[in-house]
Amino acid sequence: xxxxxxxxxxxxxxxxxxxxxxxxxxxxxxxxxxxxxxxxxxxxxxxxxxxxxxxxxxxxxxxxxxxxxxxxxxxxxxxxxxxxxxxxxxxxxxxxxxxxxxxxxxxxxxxxxxxxxxxxxxxxxxxxxxxxxxxxxxxxxxxxxxxxxxxxxxxxxxxxxxxxxxxxxxxxxxxxxxxxxxxxxxxxxxxxxxxxxxxxxxxxxxxxxxxxxxxxxxx
Amino acid sequence: xxxxxxxxxxxxxxxxxxxxxxxxxxxxxxxxxxxxxxxxxxxxxxxxxxxxxxxxxxxxxxxxxxxxxxxxxxxxxxxxxxxxxxxxxxxxxxxxxxxxxxxxxxxxxxxxxxxxxxxxxxxxxxxxxxxxxxxxxxxxxxxxxxxxxxxxxxxxxxxxxxxxxxxxxxxxxxxxxxxxxxxxxxxxxxxxxxxxxxxxxxxxxxxxxxxxxxxxxxxxxxxxxxxxxxxxxxxxxxxxxxxxxxxxxxxxxxxxxxxxx
Numbered sequence: 001x002x003x004x005x006x007x008x009x010x011x012x013x014x015x016x017x018x019x020x021x022x023x024x025x026x027x028x029x030x031x032x033x034x035x036x037x038x039x040x041x042x043x044x045x046x047x048x049x050x051x052x053x054x055x056x057x058x059x060x061x062x063x064x065x066x067x068x069x070x071x072x073x074x075x076x077x078x079x080x081x082x083x084x085x086x087x088x089x090x091x092x093x094x095x096x097x098x099x100x101x102x103x104x105x106x107x108x109x110x111x112x113x114x115x116x117x118x119x120x121x122x123x124x125x126x127x128x129x130x131x132x133x134x135x136x137x138x139x140x141x142x143x144x145x146x147x148x149x150x151x152x153x154x155x156x157x158x159x160x161x162x163x164x165x166x167x168x169x170x171x172x173x174x175x176x177x178x179x180x181x182x183x184x185x186x187x188x189x190x191x192x193x194x195x196x197x198x199x200x201x202x203x204x205x206x207x208x209x210x211x212x213x214x215x216x217x218x219x
Numbered sequence: 220x221x222x223x224x225x226x227x228x229x230x231x232x233x234x235x236x237x238x239x240x241x242x243x244x245x246x247x248x249x250x251x252x253x254x255x256x257x258x259x260x261x262x263x264x265x266x267x268x269x270x271x272x273x274x275x276x277x278x279x280x281x282x283x284x285x286x287x288x289x290x291x292x293x294x295x296x297x298x299x300x301x302x303x304x305x306x307x308x309x310x311x312x313x314x315x316x317x318x319x320x321x322x323x324x325x326x327x328x329x330x331x332x333x334x335x336x337x338x339x340x341x342x343x344x345x346x347x348x349x350x351x352x353x354x355x356x357x358x359x360x361x362x363x364x365x366x367x368x369x370x371x372x373x374x375x376x377x378x379x380x381x382x383x384x385x386x387x388x389x390x391x392x393x394x395x396x397x398x399x400x401x402x403x404x405x406x407x408x409x410x411x412x413x414x415x416x417x418x419x420x421x422x423x424x425x426x427x428x429x430x431x432x433x434x435x436x437x438x439x440x441x442x443x444x445x446x447x448x449x450x451x452x453x454x455x456x457x458x459x460x461x462x463x464x465x466x467x468x469x470x471x472x473x474x475x476x477x478x479x480x
């Protein structure tokens with residue numbers, strides 16, 4: 001078990017980096033889709049709606065498998081020889097797609113909750129559209145979106161364990177390999193549970209602090 | 220993209236629908252019956268009772284389902300007490316391990332969902348029922364639970380959809396439900412697009428059915444409450460009726476009641 005401490009540490013690093021990378025990319029994707037869904041462009045809004053509807057109805061594991069095996073098949077077809085795509089890249093892409101779909105819905109709701117007058121007032125002050133978004137709408141919608149966003153982030157941390165299925169050596173994979181080689185599954189999976197619980201607890205606590213910090217007194 | 224292969228994949232994967240459905244529905248029923256008493260304990264004023272249920276839900280909602288599944292399937296067999304016990308024939312089978320894990324996991328989420336509903340029942344209603352002399356059991360059965368269930372129906376629908384999706388993890392413990400069959404088929408045909416597209420279509424169909432069922436359930440409950448009383452505030456769920464898909468959100472990790480804005 002002690003020999004695996006280093007491996008667990010490396011697994012923990014991979015899990016955290018994977019969650020952060022797909023979280024950041026997924027948030028950007030979600031924000032983009034939310035803005036597109038609220039735009040006047042009917043076709044674009046329809047595309048956004050289709051994306052969020054389909055992805056939220058699919059199991060996360062299936063999305064990961066599609067990206068991994070589909071990506072491998074695509075690159076193999078393009079290059080003419082068998083190339084297995086990087087499990088980390090496939091994991092980031094798949095989790096980004098899943099995270100983005102849920103994020104889009106959260107952000108859309110938060111944007112709608114900002115009174116129209118805010119954007120109108122900003123426009124009458126002569127702010128450009130990008131300034132309206134970055135200085136008026138985004139700071140206000142963060143406050144509304146944060147609780148749901150925190151929940152979603154915790155789901156993402158837990159979903160990273162699914163990437164072990166395609167062979168990425170995250171916490172879960174380290175536990176799986178260790179359990180197999182030492183013929184002692186119980187301590188390894190308990191260790192993995194403890195690490196995940198620590199990660200989710202830490203996330204929960206940080207989001208609580210963040211929520212309290214950006215709260216307007218009296219609201 | 221080969222259309223014929225998609226049709227062929229669907230005809231193969233349909234055989235997995237039964238296993239997916241039986242895992243989902245059985246764990247749904249088990250978790251419902253477990254979480255009703257647990258949510259009452261969780262919502263009780265007794266700190267110790269509430270905290271002990273919270274410890275259970277916190278751990279099960281804070282760790283990935285995959286780890287829980289592997290703990291039950293691989294981990295328990297390490298203990299010789301388990302191997303020698305009468306339950307061993309059950310715990311040896313991947314199906315029962317998956318069912319136990321999904322039920323325990325879903326109970327944790329459902330308990331928190333129901334608890335939020337119980338806390339949302341207006342105090343005055345409970346006091347009025349007490350004043351009429353209802354026993355504790357009747358109070359829960361006739362007043363608290365029906366009202367709470369109606370309030371949390373949208374969140375409960377999310378939980379059910381989450382469970383359908385979670386059942387795909389059963390493929391990691393050798394069960395051949397939709398995802399398991401799809402993975403096997405991909406390794407045989409090496410045609411990932413067609414096979415996974417077929418699997419995705421089946422899951423979308425299942426989840427769409429779930430949301431339709433809950434939509435009708437909500438309409439039915441909303442209508443029956445109109446007939447019984449003219450209390451217009453008793454059904455705050457009508458906004459969800461317009462689009463069932465919009466209501467789908469990730470299973471919430473934290474207490475939903477503290478996080479609603």
